[in-house]
Amino acid sequence: MLALTRDGRVLVDASGRPTAVSHHYPAHRLVRIDPDTRAIRLDDDEVAREIASGEGIRAAGIRGRLGDRRVAKALALLDNRDRLRFDPRDGSAVTFDDDGRVARGASGRMIFPRTDPAVIGLVSLAGNDEVLIARNVRGNFFSLIAGFVDPGENLEEAFEREVWEETARRVSDIAYWGSQPWPPGGSLMMGFTARTSDRDALAETDGELAETVWVSPATIADYPLAPEGSIARDMLNHWYFGQTGKVLESS
Structure with a gap:
């Protein structure tokens, strides 16, 4: 599971590669990147806990790692979840599917991430x-x-x-x-x-x-x-x- 921070960084290992988190987080906070990978955005205290739990783990700038399509997709989907709170058509609160990609409001209309x-x-x-x-x-x-x-x-x-x-x-x-x-x-x-x-x-x-x-x-x-x-x-x-x-x- 990839981990992004609130200030726009990603957790990496000692070699600078994006690393998996070691703690369990609720499913509703996750987005699906591919069949084997999920991603989450961590709060500051959670970032500190992850860094303390693994040798060499640190938070690094994300822009130079967007060539990694997993990181790019994680940022896009997590940003979309942060921005999209209400259906722009009727103003109702939205919920996301299990992949964290498609949202629906009261009408049930699918709202896809915008590009x-x-x-x-x-x-x-x-x-x-x-x-x-x-x-x-x-x-x-x-x-x-x-x-x-x-x-x-x-x-x-x-x-x-x-x-x-x-x-x-x-x-x-x-x-x-x-x-x-x-x-x-x-x-x-x-x-x-x-x-x-x-x-x-x-x-x-x-x-x-x-x-x-x-x-x-x-x-x-x-x-x-x-x-x-x-x-x-x-x-x-x-x-x-x-x-x-x-x-x-x-x-």
Whole structure:
């Protein structure tokens, strides 16, 4: 049984792998991850008890471990249970099925966990080996351009719009790269690659980004990057390896 904490961490063993809890907890607090795995969110005193009961057990940051689909699903389902208390249609209190996934209110209508579509992508400079990375005004690391899909948009339109709003660059040659569930934002991130001829911004931006930087294989290591296990880091790793044949070191 996987254990997440109230402050967004996961219990891991001495090697840093998510570890099972050693104490028994009531079934109504659990969510099913797969036929053999359940997950629970522990209160502070329960976390302290688990840490004290096992050698090397500690609470570690969850973002760098979301490449583990069990951890990603656990976070998504537990967050959904914390947020979804009432049926949005009639306001009645909800109860969850034995898996902790589907909720029902007074009407009996099934309410599934919500996932919001979002786009993220690697923008390269035409005729150059540079890509665009950015730091959010609320962040302390550099990632890729990203945002949620608006109603009525397809994914390519959403990515083109986000790049323009956040960086004031025009993009072309938009191509799908891959996807990743991202429970911290309740989203499914769909990754794209694109090109631009605009080294400099062409207009005012929406102010969501504190800083945008063009980086090359020689300069990207100078910047703190999105955590390992995120699609942004995976895309940067893939680009860097294609340029250099080397693995991008953690920063």
